[in-house]
Amino acid sequence: xxxxxxxxxxxxTADVEPRTLLxxxxxxxxxxxxxxxxxxxxxxGACTVLVNGRSAKSxxxxxxxxxxxxxxxxxxxxxxxGLHPMQEAxxxxxxxxxxxxxxxxxxxxxxxxxxxSDLDADGVREGLExxxxxxxxxxxxxxxxxxxxx
Amino acid sequence: MTVTDTPFAGGIVGEARLRKEDPALLTGExxxxxxxxxxxxxxxxxxxxxxxHARIDGVDTSGALAVDGxxxxxxxxxxxxxxxxxxxxxxxVTDDMKNPSHxxxxxxxxxxxxxxxxxxxxxxxxxxxxxxEGVVVDYEPLDAVVSVEDAESDRVVIHEDLGTNVSYEWPxxxxxxxxxxxxxxxxxxxxxxxxxxxxxxxxxxxxGVAVVPAPHNGDMTLYSSTQIPHVLKVMAALxxxxxxxxxxxxxxxxxxxxxxxxxxxxxxxxxxxxxxxHGVPVRWTESxxxxxxxxxxxxxQRQTIELAADADGKLTAVRATLLADMGAxxxxxxxxxxxxxxxxxxxxxDVPLYAFTCKSVFxxxxxxxxxxxxxxxxxxxxxxxxxxxxxxxxxxxADEIRSRNFIPTEKFPYDSPAGLVFDSGNYQPALxxxxxxxxxxxxxxxxxERRAAGSTTHLGLGISTYVEMCGLAPSRVLASLNYGxxxxxxATVRILPTCKVQVVTGATPHGQGHETCWSMIVADRLGVDxxxxxxxxxxxxxxxxxxxxYGSRSLSVGGxxxxxxxxxxxxxxxxxxxxMLEANPEDLELMGGVFSVKGSxxxxxxxxxxxxxxxxxxxxxxGVEPNLQAQVTWDPPNFTFPFGAHIAVVEIDEVTGxxxxxxxxxxxxxxxxxxxxxxxxxxxxxxxxxxxQALWEEAVYDEDGQCRSxxxxxxxxxxxxxxxxxxxxxxxxxxxxxxxxxxGIGEAGTIASTPAVMNAVVDALRPxxxxxxxxxxxxxxxxxxxxxxxxxxx
Numbered sequence: 032x033x034x035x036x037x038x039x040x041x042x043x044t045a046d047v048e049p050r051t052l053l054x055x056x057x058x059x060x061x062x063x064x065x066x067x068x069x070x071x072x073x074x075x076g077a078c079t080v081l082v083n084g085r086s087a088k089s090x091x092x093x094x095x096x097x098x099x100x101x102x103x104x105x106x107x108x109x110x111x112x113g114l115h116p117m118q119e120a121x122x123x124x125x126x127x128x129x130x131x132x133x134x135x136x137x138x139x140x141x142x143x144x145x146x147x148s149d150l151d152a153d154g155v156r157e158g159l160e161x162x163x164x165x166x167x168x169x170x171x172x173x174x175x176x177x178x179x180x181x
Numbered sequence: 182m183t184v185t186d187t188p189f190a191g192g193i194v195g196e197a198r199l200r201k202e203d204p205a206l207l208t209g210e211x212x213x214x215x216x217x218x219x220x221x222x223x224x225x226x227x228x229x230x231x232x233x234h235a236r237i238d239g240v241d242t243s244g245a246l247a248v249d250g251x252x253x254x255x256x257x258x259x260x261x262x263x264x265x266x267x268x269x270x271x272x273x274v275t276d277d278m279k280n281p282s283h284x285x286x287x288x289x290x291x292x293x294x295x296x297x298x299x300x301x302x303x304x305x306x307x308x309x310x311x312x313x314e315g316v317v318v319d320y321e322p323l324d325a326v327v328s329v330e331d332a333e334s335d336r337v338v339i340h341e342d343l344g345t346n347v348s349y350e351w352p353x354x355x356x357x358x359x360x361x362x363x364x365x366x367x368x369x370x371x372x373x374x375x376x377x378x379x380x381x382x383x384x385x386x387x388x389g390v391a392v393v394p395a396p397h398n399g400d401m402t403l404y405s406s407t408q409i410p411h412v413l414k415v416m417a418a419l420x421x422x423x424x425x426x427x428x429x430x431x432x433x434x435x436x437x438x439x440x441x442x443x444x445x446x447x448x449x450x451x452x453x454x455x456x457x458x459h460g461v462p463v464r465w466t467e468s469x470x471x472x473x474x475x476x477x478x479x480x481x482q483r484q485t486i487e488l489a490a491d492a493d494g495k496l497t498a499v500r501a502t503l504l505a506d507m508g509a510x511x512x513x514x515x516x517x518x519x520x521x522x523x524x525x526x527x528x529x530x531d532v533p534l535y536a537f538t539c540k541s542v543f544x545x546x547x548x549x550x551x552x553x554x555x556x557x558x559x560x561x562x563x564x565x566x567x568x569x570x571x572x573x574x575x576x577x578x579a580d581e582i583r584s585r586n587f588i589p590t591e592k593f594p595y596d597s598p599a600g601l602v603f604d605s606g607n608y609q610p611a612l613x614x615x616x617x618x619x620x621x622x623x624x625x626x627x628x629x630e631r632r633a634a635g636s637t638t639h640l641g642l643g644i645s646t647y648v649e650m651c652g653l654a655p656s657r658v659l660a661s662l663n664y665g666x667x668x669x670x671x672a673t674v675r676i677l678p679t680c681k682v683q684v685v686t687g688a689t690p691h692g693q694g695h696e697t698c699w700s701m702i703v704a705d706r707l708g709v710d711x712x713x714x715x716x717x718x719x720x721x722x723x724x725x726x727x728x729x730x731y732g733s734r735s736l737s738v739g740g741x742x743x744x745x746x747x748x749x750x751x752x753x754x755x756x757x758x759x760x761m762l763e764a765n766p767e768d769l770e771l772m773g774g775v776f777s778v779k780g781s782x783x784x785x786x787x788x789x790x791x792x793x794x795x796x797x798x799x800x801x802x803x804g805v806e807p808n809l810q811a812q813v814t815w816d817p818p819n820f821t822f823p824f825g826a827h828i829a830v831v832e833i834d835e836v837t838g839x840x841x842x843x844x845x846x847x848x849x850x851x852x853x854x855x856x857x858x859x860x861x862x863x864x865x866x867x868x869x870x871x872x873x874q875a876l877w878e879e880a881v882y883d884e885d886g887q888c889r890s891x892x893x894x895x896x897x898x899x900x901x902x903x904x905x906x907x908x909x910x911x912x913x914x915x916x917x918x919x920x921x922x923x924x925g926i927g928e929a930g931t932i933a934s935t936p937a938v939m940n941a942v943v944d945a946l947r948p949x950x951x952x953x954x955x956x957x958x959x960x961x962x963x964x965x966x967x968x969x970x971x972x973x974x975x
Contacts, residue, residue: 048307055306064216065209067436069385070469074893077385105209118207122199125858128866129692130206131213131385131436156901163893165385165437166692167862168869168930169901 039107056094076162079135086142105134124175128166191705197858214389222462226309230291233886244315250308257288265422271665272517295474363498367489386436392456435691440551473891479552494575508548522556528564535598565936618846641945645937651925653732671726672742678796680789687727688739708774733925749811825849838963867930875938
């Protein structure tokens with residue numbers, strides 16, 4: 032089936048099997064390998080992207096479901112002036128180690144901060160419950176998201 | 182004890198410098214194994230036994246070949262002639278250790294649910310998965326052995342040719358009569374039995390393999406999400422018969438390991454064989470659920486610890502007895518994992534007499550091997566839980582029992598009863614500081630108030646102090662333990678003509694921040710910008726010599742090699758600088774990137790000038806070779822012994838059994854720190870991983886050997902919502918065994934936090950008569966313990 036998705040501001044069209052996951056479409060068809068896959072039960076959040084501005088786990092969507100949508104991946108986050116404030120905050124706060132969960136964690140955090148204007152640390156912890164990190168113990172991730180939300 | 186001053190003068194080491202690894206990881210630029218673009222690659226999918234123990238009476242792959250995109254399918258018998266040797270176990274801990282043959286694809290019998298019985302090769306990952314459905318395997322299920330006790334009984338012998346399920350017994354009892362006498366004479370004799378449940382390491386990146394062959398000239402490149410490209414190269418060459426000089430192994434960005442990528446796996450050897458056979462690139466990426474049967478698991482042992490103590494609670498002897506679960510086969514270093522703890526069951530306490538015995542058995546479960554801490558969390562857990570039991574028996578506090586038994590500072594270097602020499606230590610200040618951070622006295626008062634008021638929300642405080650042996654390892658010690666390799670590390674430091682620097686290391690990072698730290702060490706000494714130092718690693722063509730990353734060895738062994746190579750380069754540069762300045766090399770000092778003659782500040786030449794002179798070679802002193810480069814291989818003289826004190830505070834709802842971690846403090850000592858930000862990050866992540874063992878994680882197997890928690894929906898890797906901010910501080914007691922005075926920090930948090938939390942859980946429930954608790958302390962386990970002890974509220 033043909034799908035047409037606006038990815039990081041650019042219209043991308045491809046012929047895919049109907050069963051193709053959005054995550055695989057982004058990675059295998061478009062070469063956007065920044066979106067990582069960490070599980071097969073929609074538990075880990077490594078594959079989180081923005082679909083029409085809201086975070087979504089790209090392993091829980093078919094590519095055909097994203098037809099006509101606007102998708103932002105980690106590759107589309109940094110602008111001409113460098114890293115996005117959330118990426119910058121993760122760097123400044125040492126909120127990543129191996130970095131595998133990081134693209135999904137950053138995208139989820141961008142969406143969270145966009146959605147809630149008065150986040151406190153507990154709100155960040157609850158809001159990121161669907162994104163797992165095995166390295167950091169989350170303390171610095173929470174610090175980074177709080178810093179970026181201010 | 183000799184405490185060396187910091188050897189760093191450049192003002193860079195010791196800074197909380199942000200990581201140079203981050204930009205690539207934050208933007209999707211970093212390439213993990215599944216990100217590699219390999220045109221024309223075939224995808225591999227594995228048919229895994231659904232039975233824990235079954236005869237394989239036939240494998241029919243014809244159905245797979247009918248699936249669109251499937252190129253080939255093979256049974257174990259189809260590939261039997263491919264292997265030169267079985268998958269390697271590099272640690273035959275005893276001469277009579279029993280080690281079953283283990284091939285990438287099983288033949289005749291499957292020995293755990295996950296054992297590969299056939300393999301499908303296809304043009305896409307989806308087609309390979311489709312092909313799995315087409316393979317028909319005729320199984321005859323057999324009784325499965327799922328507990329260590331059942332295994333030990335030999336009710337069912339898994340590997341018939343071995344005649345028993347016992348792989349080995351390994352004793353360390355320097356003075357058996359002395360230990361017996363100490364227990365006879367003891368006022369207090371504590372006997373406790375604990376179970377370390379199986380854990381799934383679960384790095385966020387699953388494993389993956391890709392092999393690119395060059396059929397005509399025989400080269401082969403193996404990409405793997407591994408912690409050990411160097412060890413893997415040697416082992417893969419031996420297992421498959423590929424000439425080692427033709428084999429290049431690359432670990433691309435690796436998304437965490439925690440020990441489970443310290444192995445030589447079936448899929449690595451299998452993909453090499455299939456790439457050879459098909460003459461095109463071949464790749465495999467593990468799915469998360471598949472990992473429960475394809476990647477090693479951790480811990481999995483039953484331990485009994487006995488403490489002999491006098492009336493004051495002063496320890497006179499410690500005896501530990503383990504029954505360890507190896508799983509269905511012996512993976513790379515699995516037999517040695519209990520040995521890494523074998524020397525530490527007396528913890529950081531001054532004990533004259535010691536006995537340790539481990540028996541390891543096979544079960545029909547996923548093979549086990551090293552998982553963050555590997556042996557040392559198990560040892561620390563036993564002694565630290567035991568010390569709390571002793572404190573209760575003696576009638577003193579958990580803090581006091583420890584203070585009475587700490588190895589006194591003046592005894593370092595300390596000859597341990599197990600035969601080690603602890604390099605340096607100063608334990609009481611770490612405990613004092615942890616108590617201060619947690620507000621010990623106030624928390625104790627709060628606990629007393631709640632108890633007096635009859636609250637059903639119980640507060641518990643748990644201490645765990647620890648010492649670990651890190652910096653694996655002195656090669657001669659490894660030889661005495663029958664390990665199949667050395668413990669050295671290699672480094673090359675190269676100053677380029679433009680005074681930029683390359684550091685080549687045999688340590689292989691997977692999230693630790695090596696590039697940042699190693700560049701800081703070299704920049705500090707040379708007086709250059711850390712951004713001008715590039716660290717090269719994880720590719721055996723660039724870094725041909727190495728022993729890789731595990732056992733908190735990278736800094737104290739690999740970093741020391743870098744330090745020494747830097748010194749060697751500086752020495753050579755000084756020779757050239759002296760020639761340029763017409764001075765004696767001994768009179769020169771290098772500060773801030775400039776060589777100057779001591780006492781004559783005007784006579785100076787910048788390192789950049791020396792680097793260029795070394796490159797042009799127009800006017801070098803006689804006998805001095807062009808270029809500035811030095812290679813060093815460092816074999817450490819001893820382990821290092823980091824230590825610390827952790828305190829957990831939990832709240833337990835007596836009615837529901839729910840345990841909340843409400844506060845946590847730690848004071849750790851890893852000697853001199855290169856980058857305190859990275860040290861703190863390692864501790865934070867490590868603590869959470871250990872807390873997870875105490876409260877949430879378990880690879881649950883049913884009586885048929887099926888893993889009931891194979892995916893991340895059922896296996897409870899904690900999220901941010903379950904975790905809390907931790908209060909951390911440190912003391913600094915440099916190691917005298919290496920020039921930087923460093924010790925290692927990668928495993929400390931995990932080692933210390935599990936017993937701290939479990940001691941807190943038991944402490945909370947002690948008024949209800951609870952004296953023990955199994956891990957993980959889930960609400961159901963806690964409720965059952967309360968009921969078994971006589972009730973509580975309901």
